[in-house]
Amino acid sequence: MSTAAAHSPRRIAWTRRRRAVSGAWREYRHHRPGMIGLGILIAVVAMALAAPLLADPSGLHVVTTTQNAAFASPSDFGGLGTDKFGRPVLTQFIWGARISLLVGLAATILAVLIGSVVGILAGFFGGKPGGALMRVTEWFLVIPFLPLAIALAAILGPSVKNLIVVIGITSWPSTARLIRAQVLTLKERDYVDRSRALGASDWHLMTRHILPNVSPLILANTTLTVPIVILSEATLSFLGLGDPQNASWGKMLDDAFEAGAVTLQAWWWIIPPGLGIMLVVLAFTLCGTALEEILDPRLRDRRRA
Amino acid sequence: MTLLEVNDLHVTYAAGSGAPVPAVRGVDLRLDVGETLGLAGESGCGKSSLAAALLRLLPSGTTVTGDVLLDGEDVLTMKPGRLRAVRWTELAIVFQGALHTLNPVQRVGDQIGEALRLHAKGGGNVTKRVGELLELVGLPARRARAYPHQLSGGQRQRVLIGLAVACEPRLLIADEPTTALDVMVQAQVLRLLEDLQREFGLAIIFITHDLSTLANICSRIAVMYAGRIAEQGPNDKVFADAAHPYTRALAAAFPVIGDPAFRMRPSGLPGDPPDPRDLPSGCPFHPRCSEAIEICPRTPVELWPAGELREAACVHVSGAPVPR
Amino acid sequence: MSAAEPLVEVRDLHVEYPGRDGPARAVDGVNLAVGEGETLALVGESGCGKTTLARTIMGLQAPTSGEVRFRGEPLVYSRRGMREHRRRAQMIFQDPTGALNARQTLYEAVAEGIRIQGLEGEEERLVADALSRAGLRPPESFFTRYPYEISGGQRQRVIIAGAMVLNPSLLVADEPVSALDASVRGEILALMLSLVREAGVTVLVVTHDLGLAWNVADRVAVMYLGRIVEIGAAEELLTEPRHPYTRALLSVVPETKQMEPQILKGETPDPTRIPSGCRFHPRCPVVESGEAARLGIEESCRGEDPLFLPACHAVRLASSDEHEAYLHER
Numbered sequence A: 001m002s003t004a005a006a007h008s009p010r011r012i013a014w015t016r017r018r019r020a021v022s023g024a025w026r027e028y029r030h031h032r033p034g035m036i037g038l039g040i041l042i043a044v045v046a047m048a049l050a051a052p053l054l055a056d057p058s059g060l061h062v063v064t065t066t067q068n069a070a071f072a073s074p075s076d077f078g079g080l081g082t083d084k085f086g087r088p089v090l091t092q093f094i095w096g097a098r099i100s101l102l103v104g105l106a107a108t109i110l111a112v113l114i115g116s117v118v119g120i121l122a123g124f125f126g127g128k129p130g131g132a133l134m135r136v137t138e139w140f141l142v143i144p145f146l147p148l149a150i151a152l153a154a155i156l157g158p159s160v161k162n163l164i165v166v167i168g169i170t171s172w173p174s175t176a177r178l179i180r181a182q183v184l185t186l187k188e189r190d191y192v193d194r195s196r197a198l199g200a201s202d203w204h205l206m207t208r209h210i211l212p213n214v215s216p217l218i219l220a221n222t223t224l225t226v227p228i229v230i231l232s233e234a235t236l237s238f239l240g241l242g243d244p245q246n247a248s249w250g251k252m253l254d255d256a257f258e259a260g261a262v263t264l265q266a267w268w269w270i271i272p273p274g275l276g277i278m279l280v281v282l283a284f285t286l287c288g289t290a291l292e293e294i295l296d297p298r299l300r301d302r303r304r305a
Numbered sequence B: 001m002t003l004l005e006v007n008d009l010h011v012t013y014a015a016g017s018g019a020p021v022p023a024v025r026g027v028d029l030r031l032d033v034g035e036t037l038g039l040a041g042e043s044g045c046g047k048s049s050l051a052a053a054l055l056r057l058l059p060s061g062t063t064v065t066g067d068v069l070l071d072g073e074d075v076l077t078m079k080p081g082r083l084r085a086v087r088w089t090e091l092a093i094v095f096q097g098a099l100h101t102l103n104p105v106q107r108v109g110d111q112i113g114e115a116l117r118l119h120a121k122g123g124g125n126v127t128k129r130v131g132e133l134l135e136l137v138g139l140p141a142r143r144a145r146a147y148p149h150q151l152s153g154g155q156r157q158r159v160l161i162g163l164a165v166a167c168e169p170r171l172l173i174a175d176e177p178t179t180a181l182d183v184m185v186q187a188q189v190l191r192l193l194e195d196l197q198r199e200f201g202l203a204i205i206f207i208t209h210d211l212s213t214l215a216n217i218c219s220r221i222a223v224m225y226a227g228r229i230a231e232q233g234p235n236d237k238v239f240a241d242a243a244h245p246y247t248r249a250l251a252a253a254f255p256v257i258g259d260p261a262f263r264m265r266p267s268g269l270p271g272d273p274p275d276p277r278d279l280p281s282g283c284p285f286h287p288r289c290s291e292a293i294e295i296c297p298r299t300p301v302e303l304w305p306a307g308e309l310r311e312a313a314c315v316h317v318s319g320a321p322v323p324r
Numbered sequence C: 001m002s003a004a005e006p007l008v009e010v011r012d013l014h015v016e017y018p019g020r021d022g023p024a025r026a027v028d029g030v031n032l033a034v035g036e037g038e039t040l041a042l043v044g045e046s047g048c049g050k051t052t053l054a055r056t057i058m059g060l061q062a063p064t065s066g067e068v069r070f071r072g073e074p075l076v077y078s079r080r081g082m083r084e085h086r087r088r089a090q091m092i093f094q095d096p097t098g099a100l101n102a103r104q105t106l107y108e109a110v111a112e113g114i115r116i117q118g119l120e121g122e123e124e125r126l127v128a129d130a131l132s133r134a135g136l137r138p139p140e141s142f143f144t145r146y147p148y149e150i151s152g153g154q155r156q157r158v159i160i161a162g163a164m165v166l167n168p169s170l171l172v173a174d175e176p177v178s179a180l181d182a183s184v185r186g187e188i189l190a191l192m193l194s195l196v197r198e199a200g201v202t203v204l205v206v207t208h209d210l211g212l213a214w215n216v217a218d219r220v221a222v223m224y225l226g227r228i229v230e231i232g233a234a235e236e237l238l239t240e241p242r243h244p245y246t247r248a249l250l251s252v253v254p255e256t257k258q259m260e261p262q263i264l265k266g267e268t269p270d271p272t273r274i275p276s277g278c279r280f281h282p283r284c285p286v287v288e289s290g291e292a293a294r295l296g297i298e299e300s301c302r303g304e305d306p307l308f309l310p311a312c313h314a315v316r317l318a319s320s321d322e323h324e325a326y327l328h329e330r
Helices: A002-006 A009-029 A032-049 A089-125 A127-142 A145-156 A160-171 A173-186 A190-197 A202-241 A249-258 A267-295 A297-304 B047-054 B080-086 B108-118 B126-136 B141-145 B153-165 B183-200 B211-217 B235-240 B245-252 C050-058 C079-088 C106-117 C123-133 C152-164 C182-199 C210-216 C244-252 C291-295 C298-303 C313-319 C321-329
Strands: B002-013 B021-032 B036-040 B063-070 B091-094 B171-175 B203-208 B220-225 B228-234 C008-017 C024-034 C039-043 C065-070 C089-092 C170-174 C202-207 C219-224 C227-233
Touching: A009 A032, A009 A267, A009 C106, A032 A089, A032 A267, A089 A127, A089 A160, A089 A173, A089 A202, A089 A249, A089 A267, A127 A173, A145 A160, A145 A202, A160 A173, A160 A202, A173 A202, A190 A202, A190 C089, A202 A249, A202 A267, A249 A267, B002 B047, B002 B203, B021 B047, B021 B203, B021 B228, B036 B047, B036 B211, B047 B063, B047 B171, B047 B203, B091 B153, B108 B126, B108 B141, B108 B153, B126 B141, B126 B153, B153 B183, B171 B183, B183 B203, B183 B211, B183 C244, B203 B211, B211 B220, B211 B235, B211 B245, B220 B235, B220 B245, B228 B235, B228 B245, B245 C182, C008 C050, C024 C050, C024 C227, C039 C050, C039 C210, C050 C089, C050 C170, C050 C202, C079 C089, C079 C106, C089 C152, C106 C123, C106 C152, C123 C152, C152 C182, C170 C182, C182 C202, C182 C210, C202 C210, C219 C244, C227 C244, C291 C298, C291 C313, C298 C313
Parallel strands: B036 B203, B036 B220, B091 B171, B171 B203, C039 C202, C039 C219, C089 C170, C170 C202
Antiparallel strands: B002 B021, B002 B063, B220 B228, C008 C024, C008 C065, C219 C227
16 A cells, blocks of 8 residues: 555655755755855866866876976966976866865765764763773874874875875864764753663664764764865875875975975966865865754754744 | 733734744733732743733844833833833843853842842942842842852742842732742742732732642733633632633643542643644634534634623623624 | 552662762662552652652662562663563653654654564554554654654653553653643543553653642652652542641642641752651651650651651651641641
8 A cells, every 4th residue: 555655664764864854955055155165066076076078187197298398387388387397287286186085085084983983982981981082082182183194194105095094093083072072962862761761772872863963963073074184185295295196286285385386486386276275175164164054953943943 | 000001912923934923912911009910821822922021021023012001101112211220120020940040150149239230229238138138038148159050949939039029129020930840849939929929019920831829829810822811800710610611621730639520530621722823713722622612713702701800702701792 | 459469569779879978869768569550659849759769660770779670570680681671661751852852753753662672563553553542643644743843742642652562561651741731731641541541551650740640640659858758549648648748748739728838948958968867857847846846756756767657757656646636737
């Protein structure tokens, strides 16, 4: 019977998710800064994904570009000019977007994953195990990021994979603290009590009640962590720890400065990557702020009533 | 002598999205000097909006029409300066004593002192006056140094009452002052209000959802439903022999202990109090009324006489000019 | 009262919470037996320990000492033991809004118990049945709705449905109607009574509302500062209370007729500072009026903990004519 199918548990769960997402999207549409940020992101991601179509990858290799004039300005060469090796800056810019975004997203996911797990466990269990987890978190928070990251990157060697790992394991503490604070309030809620009264195990409580209610915070926090991670990557690459084979925008800046682009006033090499970083960071921040406003559970219920 | 006269009061909240919410839809009230009026009703009936409207404490954007005459002067059209002078010295309000009604980071003595200073009622010695007020409400004077969270619920309520009577108002509006308090503490607070009323000739409007707390303290009772008054009359009459079916149901919800009629027979109404934005047609109570007849959804109800000094907004009342 | 084995038995139960100024003795030596099919009301003011006692019977709180027995077997506080217990004892909560996860549909709220306990049977039918029995009809129309879309009374019905779907023998109701509008209470209480009639469930109601006890309870137990001070059939206890605290409570409840209000001074002391002797003696009207001294029991009141029921030295002397007269005067 159609009613039976319409009300199967899975259907109900899907209906619920769909309604939550469409509700959030409807609100997001009204948030102008958030929409601007989203627009920028879509443009940048589209550019990064379409890189093979937009720019010939051979332009990234020194060997193939030696015939180009070095340090050619855009007016001479076209596009965004060339770098020290004659490589078109535009090509590097388009392909660099991929690396910056990849490291940004991957490292963020790693950081948020570690941070969320630690935060949920520390908040839910409290007592000695929670305390121990928090001491570890604080330890990581206290150590200055840059020296630690530099040391780790230097030990592991410059590659995209290592960058992701280094940034990931140094950026999780603030997420952990944030999540833990929310979990502390959530676990006192009556519905957690009720679930326990129904016989729920700790795992059930954490996954079915705590996690869904803390995930808006995680999502908003993720969107706000990406800019931090991208800047960290840019910093590390700029300091020479970036992957020379896969140049991100940060690495572009490093190369530019090393090659004396400033003295030579080769603005077309410095400004695009810098602007790119700034725009992506801005975009993620705008989206993250919009999401935070929409998904904050404290504001949520008031809006509904 | 009439102290307060409310005529055709309407309070409509502006809603962010969607239709405005009519919380109070035409209420008339009269209160003499030294009289106590009980205002009973459930959530959504508009009683708290009414209380806030009397002191003009509603959020901006709220539409208030009608008049609120305090000693002949309309509170709703007073200039801000005059309103400030009137607030607290003529007309004061006591809210439910939850932790957030008092400033949690200020000592209670300082909060009372602040009210005294604002209205220049401290005389020479504000501290002494604060001490006197605390003793008046049954707290030792040295508790002035305490922070709200250091006091129990009952003690906080006493502080709020002390705060309200600090400037010797003539009218006190008590909005759910005993809700969330233990039954013994409730009795203590009610006794305090009765004592203050007797000693200072205070007129009190006592707002509550618990009809039974009004049994002793009020001389008259008004029952609100869906933004309007459903029944109004002397205390004993309204309790003993309610004219409006809603009042009867509300009174029955609080069983008389010892009365076998209530034993194993909880009485309540089907359905829920109506949403002010989506009221039933005609009499707003008819969907839940056990005595609804076919004219009820079609008949706009008003307060009709139902005996001496009594009115009820029901077609069954003898003074109602509708065919039955 | 049934002569058969009680459903729940509490023996010398103590539940203490660590506190800054010493342990708070929330439950301080309680003995109680709840018969199968009866409705027992645990009444008292805040801080008396009734909620802690109820939660300990539910197994949500482990006792500091003493034991809880269900059908003669002591509760096992292991994971499996507790899971077992949850099938037989269920709870409904004071605030129906907070007790429902705002992100779950009503279907999921009721199905949760079924899924956790791995109940047999078609889930959809079980949920529909439970919602229907709780008065939410047609049940299918409630499946995809959220808690914020329904009223307070309906939310409480959903919680009742979620508890009853497991077919428990014991239902613990913690202030089931205090957060609901007055006109809605009767319906929820009537629902509870009908559950007792149809499913034969035993109900333990925790409340501060004596009128509610008159409405639904077979027996009433009055608690003060962690102890039961009086227990008896509702008809007797609520009309002819014997313990001075019960008398005072009933006298100030506006719904009670013909009793001169005895407003006690002060408030219930902190559970970290329980008075010596009879814990009620600092506020007791019998002591205060001098009657205790006249009866010669004042020293006992101040120094001897009354470990009998009703927990009052004066009542114990009730065989004395003098005291009988005193009781009838009030």
